[in-house]
Amino acid sequence: MASSNVTHNPADMAPPARGLYSHAVEIPANSRQLFVAGQVGVRPDGSLPEGFDEQVEQMMRNIGAVLASAGMDFADVVKVNAYCRSAEEIIAYAGIRNRFFDGAPPATTAIVVPGLANPDWLIEADVVAAKQG
């Protein structure tokens, strides 16, 4: 689905590192906005995949489920903030994440953290999305 949001990657600055994100996304006036809580890799039945990649994939599916509940999809995502355990896992996460964005990643931030609310969670990410009409 086409989004009403506008991506900015100005030519007078270095391109986004490794091409993994967009420098900014603009939401037009009169949009509704969705603020998504920090999502983790827990499956609908409450179980948790063991591997990092599997948790990232399930986390992205969970984000997709929340977006769908609001009549939105990944094309409407403006910003993703992710919390990882290492720089290496940030890069791995971004690669998996971007398969859900179909070549047009949103604005993102990712930081290394010493822990999350549950020590079994290997990643957490929250999202802002917006859609006109």
Added chain:
Amino acid sequence: MASSNVTHNPADMAPPARGLYSHAVEIPANSRQLFVAGQVGVRPDGSLPEGFDEQVEQMMRNIGAVLASAGMDFADVVKVNAYCRSAEEIIAYAGIRNRFFDGAPPATTAIVVPGLANPDWLIEADVVAAKQG
């Protein structure tokens, strides 16, 4: 006060961990929004409570004061991001926080951090709120 925002907890994903938050909150178009700086447990006179629980309670009162300044209250809060020192303190904070939300918690994220701008601060949280009209 009733809020114009809409909570999303879709049935096709696991419910929010420990029931402590909502998966997402949607802001309708034509809302004004309030972005609140990271708040800490400093009292109006500049003093700082010693205990963790006391700092969380004062932090929540500070958030309430900022909301009131904009003609909003806790029912208008969309997102809370908190920065704590341990997973245990994240759970303790969420319990105290939710007494201010009257059974309808917003979307939240909480991460463990190694430090804040002042080593005496035991917690910090920032907030997004929104209200129509």
Added chain:
Amino acid sequence: MASSNVTHNPADMAPPARGLYSHAVEIPANSRQLFVAGQVGVRPDGSLPEGFDEQVEQMMRNIGAVLASAGMDFADVVKVNAYCRSAEEIIAYAGIRNRFFDGAPPATTAIVVPGLANPDWLIEADVVAAKQG
């Protein structure tokens, strides 16, 4: 440029620590919003300054370039979230940052993190901005 956003620093709470930020900024309805990805101190040619202060200054110039791409400037910034390596560097960053805000700093949050996506990056910050019309 005058901004359509409204700053809140209510008198019934302690003023912002060290006067370095505003307690909240309100965006009126019918504003367009810009969500800026985590920016770092990389120059337009891809090189990275060695010193912390130099990286902060370049990061702020990068934020300025993204704002300009959306027809905005620093007066339209609502929130800045920064990720630093120590409490001391948070204070140093805030001083440099505020030279770009001309006496009217936005709402901010800053936390200490153990790492960013690239170990050479000494600071990262993301921004939300908004403008009517």
